[in-house]
Amino acid sequence: MTKRITISQAAAFTGQRVEIPGWLYNLRKSGKIVFPILRDGTGMMQCVAMKNNLPEEKFEALKHLTQESSLIVTGVIREEARAASGFEMDVEDVQIIQKVSEEDPYPITPKEHGVDFLMDRRHLWLRSQRQHAIIRVRHEIIKATRDYFDNNGFTLVDTPIFTPAACEGTTTLFECNYFDDEKAYLTQSGQLYNEANAMAFGKVYCFGPTFRAEKSKTRRHLTEFWMVEPEMAWADLEDVKRVAEEFVIYVVGRVLDKKREELKVLERDTSKLELVQGPFVRMSYTDAVKNLQEHGSNIEWGSDFGGGDETILTQQFDRPMLVDRFPTAIKAFYMQPDPERPEVAMGVDVLAPEGYGEIIGGGQRIHDPELLLRRIKEHDLPQEAFDWYIDLRKYGTVPHGGFGMGIERCVAWICGLEHVRETIAFPRMLYRLRP
RNA sequence: UCCUCAGUAGCUCAACGGCAGAGCAUUCGGCUGUUAACCGAAGGGUUGUAGGUUCGAAUCCUACCUGAGGAGCCA
Numbered sequence: 001m002t003k004r005i006t007i008s009q010a011a012a013f014t015g016q017r018v019e020i021p022g023w024l025y026n027l028r029k030s031g032k033i034v035f036p037i038l039r040d041g042t043g044m045m046q047c048v049a050m051k052n053n054l055p056e057e058k059f060e061a062l063k064h065l066t067q068e069s070s071l072i073v074t075g076v077i078r079e080e081a082r083a084a085s086g087f088e089m090d091v092e093d094v095q096i097i098q099k100v101s102e103e104d105p106y107p108i109t110p111k112e113h114g115v116d117f118l119m120d121r122r123h124l125w126l127r128s129q130r131q132h133a134i135i136r137v138r139h140e141i142i143k144a145t146r147d148y149f150d151n152n153g154f155t156l157v158d159t160p161i162f163t164p165a166a167c168e169g170t171t172t173l174f175e176c177n178y179f180d181d182e183k184a185y186l187t188q189s190g191q192l193y194n195e196a197n198a199m200a201f202g203k204v205y206c207f208g209p210t211f212r213a214e215k216s217k218t219r220r221h222l223t224e225f226w227m228v229e230p231e232m233a234w235a236d237l238e239d240v241k242r243v244a245e246e247f248v249i250y251v252v253g254r255v256l257d258k259k260r261e262e263l264k265v266l267e268r269d270t271s272k273l274e275l276v277q278g279p280f281v282r283m284s285y286t287d288a289v290k291n292l293q294e295h296g297s298n299i300e301w302g303s304d305f306g307g308g309d310e311t312i313l314t315q316q317f318d319r320p321m322l323v324d325r326f327p328t329a330i331k332a333f334y335m336q337p338d339p340e341r342p343e344v345a346m347g348v349d350v351l352a353p354e355g356y357g358e359i360i361g362g363g364q365r366i367h368d369p370e371l372l373l374r375r376i377k378e379h380d381l382p383q384e385a386f387d388w389y390i391d392l393r394k395y396g397t398v399p400h401g402g403f404g405m406g407i408e409r410c411v412a413w414i415c416g417l418e419h420v421r422e423t424i425a426f427p428r429m430l431y432r433l434r435p
Numbered sequence: 436u437c438c439u440c441a442g443u444a445g446c447u448c449a450a451c452g453g454c455a456g457a458g459c460a461u462u463c464g465g466c467u468g469u470u471a472a473c474c475g476a477a478g479g480g481u482u483g484u485a486g487g488u489u490c491g492a493a494u495c496c497u498a499c500c501u502g503a504g505g506a507g508c509c510a
Contacts, residue, residue, distance in 0.1 A: 028470070029466085029469080029474050030465040030471045030473085032466085033466095033468065033469080034469090035468075035469050037470090046470080051467080052467095066461085069458090082468065084470070101459085102462070104440095105460065105461060107460090109446065109469065110447090110471045111446070111459050112447055112459090114469095116502050117446070119502095172509080189510090212510085214507095214509060216509065217503090217506090218504085218505070218508095219505095219510080221508090221510090225510070267438070304509090318477085355510095358510060360510075361509085378507095387506050397496055407510090408439070409510055410510090431501095
């Protein structure tokens with residue numbers, strides 16, 4: 001019986017007769033010789049079928065096979081410089097599992113297509129080479145993320161997706177019915193629960209999908225995105241910044257190490273990624289505002305960065321930036337104020353270079369119970385909803401902090417993509433819920 | 436929610452007030468080393484929807500629908 005292998009294993013079977021199941025990616029023909037390009041999810045392989053080497057009807061069937069038809073090819077693997085992968089199969093037999101109908105051919109041809117057309121066929125678009133590369137880089141980023149935290153003393157403690165209240169604002173929550181009369185909301189962040197977990201385990205992280213009903217229609221927004229959030233007890237802003245920097249360097253390094261081929265498919269300029277080394281550029285919000293004003297922005301101290309501001313800042317440097325100490329007034333209620341300058345909060349954002357902007361947001365949390373209570377009142381938040389959160393400051397409170405990194409923005413940056421919609425298999429966006 | 440742009444063949448686009456067009460895809464034919472192969476031929480259209488202006492509208496005007504880019508907000 002012929003051994004069945006995958007395309008990724010082909011090199012190891014040079015000179016041997018094997019069978020490979022897959023889909024027809026493309027077919028070129030030249031009289032009595034045809035070149036089917038087979039894909040199987042692990043790679044692509046050019047096959048060569050000569051009229052004389054297989055039965056007449058099999059050759060004719062193969063010659064007229066349509067794109068994305070499923071088939072099993074049998075033949076001998078051979079080294080071949082003329083093939084893109086360096087290997088080729090001389091086809092001796094072919095078994096067609098399903099021929100895609102000529103009346104309704106596979107819609108995604110090797111030529112160009114528009115975004116709308118491709119997004120409507122996302123379930124098929126995922127078969128394309130470029131999409132494979134992106135999803136594989138995403139996989140590596142997620143693996144590297146888990147490895148980083150697992151290897152540095154963090155315990156994975158995942159936080160709930162149904163939540164009873166907002167973590168930040170209430171305007172951007174997806175609401176759903178929770179049995180009889182109660183409402184539940186899809187989580188925007190695991191942070192508050194993470195703080196409880198950090199008081200229990202010391203260093204923790206959670207990693208899962210988060211949901212924001214923001215009506216944002218930009219290249220950087222999804223309504224459902226994945227976020228990794230580490231949280232550390234006994235940590236201040238400087239600790240948070242150090243971990244964020246080390247983590248980003250580790251993740252980029254891993255992708256460069258393991259996913260060169262994929263970055264090449266994406267035509268990513270890896271020299272830009274090689275520059276992602278410590279120390280990152282460090283700048284306070286106040287200095288950033290000065291810098292922006294000098295570069296023509298009309299930002300004023302006290303307001304958040306506008307659309308072009310992050311670009312103006314990051315374009316000046318070839319590595320990520322840490323911007324810290326934002327105005328307390330524009331930050332979340334739990335953010336620790338700077339003891340020397342209470343008008344600024346001990347928060348930090350990591351801005352990716354090349355115009356990719358914010359990929360990480362975090363900081364030190366308030367650990368003083370009196371202050372936290374005051375902040376909850378100032379923000380008009382219902383105190384009873386935060387009773388358990390306030391408990392964390394009643395029973396052995398300690399300085400603590402952490403951050404969140406959006407996986408899709410990180411993937412978009414590392415892959416050099418224009419839009420986050422390609423960084424997840426089935427993106428959820430304003431106005432796009434299907435497929 | 437607001438601003439800007441775009442909807443023409445299955446796809447990507449052209450025609451911009453006067454005959455509805457090309458490349459790719461599909462079908463048929465040719466080619467024993469192709470690399471988004473190439474060469475020849477065929478089929479394929481309610482120009483997003485509704486109304487208006489005009490002798491005449493894909494083209495100009497109005498409304499609506501759909502999508503894209505951006506703003507605000509954010510990871």
